[in-house]
Amino acid sequence: MATEPEPQGPARRPIGPPAQGGRRSGPRATTLASGRVSVPAVLPAPAHQPNRSGDSTPEWLEPAMAANGIGSFEWDIRRDLIEADQRAAAIIGAGESNLSIGSEAFLALLHPEDAPVVRRRVERAVAELGQCGAYYRTVLPDGTLHAVRFRGRVLADAFGRPSRMVGFVWDATAELHKRADAGRLARLREDRSRFIKEAARALSEAVTVRDVARVFTELPLPGLPPDGLILAAYETGRLQILGASGYAAEDVGPYDRAPLESHQPSAEAIRSRLPVFLASRAEYQERYPQAWTRASVTGRSAWAFLPLVASGRAIGLCVVSFDEARELDADERTLLSTLGGLVAQSLARARLHDAEHELAAGLQRVMLPRTVPAVSGVTTAVRYLPAGSGLQIGGDWYDVVPLPGGHVGLVIGDVQGHDVHAAGIMGQLRIALRAYAAEGHPPAAVMARASRFLADLDTDHFATCTYAEVNVDYGVVYAVRAGHLDPVVRRADGSSAVQNVVGGLPLGISADQEYQVTRFSLDPGETVVLCTDGLVESRAMDLDTGMSRLCASVAGELEPVGGGDPIEALADRITSRAADSAEREDDIALLLLRWDGPEGGLAAQQLRRRIGQADLARVAELRGELRDALRRWGVAELIDTAELLTSELVTNAIRHTDRDAMFTARLYREDRREPRLRIEVEDESDLWPKRRTPGEQASSGRGLMLVEALADGWGVEPRGTGKRMWFELTAGEAA
Known part of the structure; x- marks a missing residue:
């Protein structure tokens, strides 16, 4: 009272x-x-x-x-x-x-x-x-x-x-009614003012066109709750329905993407850029008789057609309708017109955002591999998450490269910058690095050539990168790191740890930079995780904390969804714990490879490697691979002899020829006989080795003497162009 x-x-x-x-x-x-x-x-x-x-x-x-x-x-x-x-x-x-x-x-x-x-x-x-x-x-x-x-x-x-x-x-009845009406109007004005503020806030937060349509169709208009709302975009003479509420699909379907005819009230609103208000069905029929037949089936009795005008151009239309006839007063018309202006600005901004996002997404799709090749013996999973601001495009990339001999190369990298220029450089660098790897160059040479390539582009950009060559036969990884993050390895028991890899300068800093190779082995079922810094570093999280969180995400039990591969579930778990897309400052590339091992759990019984001419460092790497292979094949007793004789044959091939050499090791398991190891070294030289007896002071000439003394058999075979030297060892006799 x-x-x-x-x-x-x-x-x-x-x-x-x-x-x-x-x-x-x-x-x-x-x-x-x-x-x-x-x-x-x-x-x-x-x-x-x-x-x-x-x-x-x-x-x-x-x-x-x-x-x-x-x-x-x-x-x-x-x-x-x-x-x-x-x-x-x-x-x-x-x-x-x-x-x-x-x-x-x-x-x-x-x-x-x-x-x-x-x-x-x-x-x-x-x-x-x-x-x-x-x-x-x-x-x-x-x-x-x-x-x-x-x-x-x-x-x-x-x-x-x-x-x-x-x-x-x-x-005081009339007096109280007047005061009550004044209070009601004051509350209504306050509600409308609050509504405009809330609508402006909600529409300003709408990022995409879909967000704008959702916000508009859910707005609670104060004092005049509508029975139907439609938001449509106008382009090339047609209306595209973006969102609707209070209408059945068959009522708005005929208008979607249909040409806008001049006898419709929506056409008049867009043409004049002024709202069209219709207070009753009779007024609609009188003013727009040709359009009334289709509009009459909707059951509405009052309408407001609000043109959406941005930068002096009509870009869409809002339709507000009521079930009962209604004459909107001046305040209500002002409210609707103000709402139309807010929606127009938000829609224009959202359309620009969607266009930029589509351009960026298309460019990113072109730059990144469309598919990851399947390689026997390993399983891979990849993910890419764009940045949460700007064009949502960056220089992060991943790649999986099939290599000669059935091996596979893994690439993860990040070009400096988050713009179209960085994405363009990333595309060129990815293709160049892939070509170097596919040619069969060792990891250090691949990285050195990629660094020289980026430096020669003279773009004032650098890139961090990790390249890893995985020997699919027995799970050995040769990794090279250029200013990038160390990989993380998930072990077969579910634990995880950072795998330290010797690092070098980022690509493009120095054209003469040389890189060192770090070698580590995987057991069947173990996974290598490569990622870019956007996953583990931000303004609110330092690198050490981010790497610890990554290791925690990689470790633990895996529960595949829908019968999928566990490695896909692991990739989803890692990306789901990344920063929210709206807050992410950098794009993210993620590459996972699991070494499945050969069928039956036994390592492949063959090892093939190409040795570059005069590449003595490659000889040392080959000896390490051979040791691992023989250990996995279950003939560890042959390691010392096989390593010594292999060094002699390979060194002889690259020293006395001017071409690359091909090394092949095979283990034969015949019924009821001991395992037999055969090692072959092929070259393209027609000069055959000669067995001789060196003097006490001679520094060479003892290689064939060692082969003859330690091997169960050896020989030289012609290959048409070049020759093949071989020796064999039997496991039982060696023991």
Whole structure:
């Protein structure tokens, strides 16, 4: 119940009963049903009667009160008697004649919520010899409520004590309705202002066109909840429906991507760039008769067609519709027009974002491998996550390269920068590095040539990279690192650890940079994880913490979803723990390779390697590979002899010829016979080795003597161009 504010004044003085000896210590208290309380009620004493102080009512006041429907009252505080004239009695619903009633009887006429308010204000006025007023509701005999307003003032007797209250009362129904309407309109304006702010915030956060459509179709318009919403983009004379709510698919389907005809209200809104409001079905049919047949089946009765204008060009249309006929007032039309402007700006920004994102995604798809080749003996999984800002394109890449001899090369790299230029350099570098690897060059040579290639491009960009050649026959990895992250290895028992690889300068820093190779082995089922720094480093996370989190993600049990390969589940788990796309500052490339090992769990029984001319470092690598192979093949007792004789044959081939040599080792397991190892070294020289007896001071010439002395058999065979030298060892005889 609306009430007037209580008057401010000095603290209330207590009103009590008369003091002993007939003297009173304060005004006389009024006796009520609840006890002696210093308050009674509010209302009338005929205003035309002379007051107690001898004044009389002016003759002009009575006609003025009658003309305005104002009644008068007087309350005798000592006798607790309220007297009201006929108009006052009618206003409070107490009959059509003058009223004479006690305060408690009067309070009983009021609404239970309003009686305490009136009591409190009258008490205060009596205590302070002041005035008071309030709105209150009276309960009529038929149970209906009636709004009343009163205004009264307390008068004192000759001794300064409260004697009576006189005042006016009038019907406040219309006044309260007006105040209620004003309050409702104020709340509605506040709701609309809040709605515009929330809509602007939501639309500003919408990134894609789909986001804009979702936000628009979920907006709760204040004061005019629509029954249907449609958002459409306009391009090349057609409307494309982006989102709709409150419509069946068959209602909006005919309009999607259909030519916009001139007789439609949507065409007029786009052409004029002004909203079109239709308040009823009859108005729609009258203004657009040709379009009415199709629109009538939707069941709507009022529409607002809002053109979306950005940079002076119509880019779309909003349709707001209602089931009932509705004439929108000026405030509602302004609200809808403002909403259309917000949606237009958001849609224009989102379309630009989608176009840039599609361009970047297409360029990235072209730069990265479309498919990863399948290589027998290993299983791979790759992932690429764009950055969360800008063009969402960068210089990170991965590649899997099949190599001669059935081996496989793994590449992970990151070109400096996050723009189209970096992506272009990445594409050139990826192709060059792939070509070098496919030619059969060893890992160190592949990396050195790639660095020289990038330096020769003169782009002022550098790149970090890790290249690893995996011997699929027995799971040995030869890794080279150029300023990149170390790989992480997941062991067969589910544990994980960082595999340290000797590092060199990033690619493109120096054209003469040389790189060292780090060799490590895998057991069947173990996985190598290569990634770029976007996965493990950000402003909020240092590199050490990121690598620790990566190791934790790689380790643990794997639960494939839908019967897929566990390595795919591992890749998903790693990427799911990366930063959210909206917060990611860098793009991410991820490459996983699991060495499955040969069938039956036994290593392949053959090893083939090409040895570059005068590449003595390659000879040392070959000896290490041979040791691992013989150990995996289960003939470790042949390692020392085989390694010594292999060094002699390979060194002889690359020393006395001007071409590369091909090394082949095979282990033959024949029924009921001991395993037999055959090692062959092929070259393209027609010069045959000669067995001779060197003197005591000679520094060479003992190679064939060692072969003849230690091998179970040896020989030289012609190959058409060049020759093949071989020797054989038997495992049982060696033992």
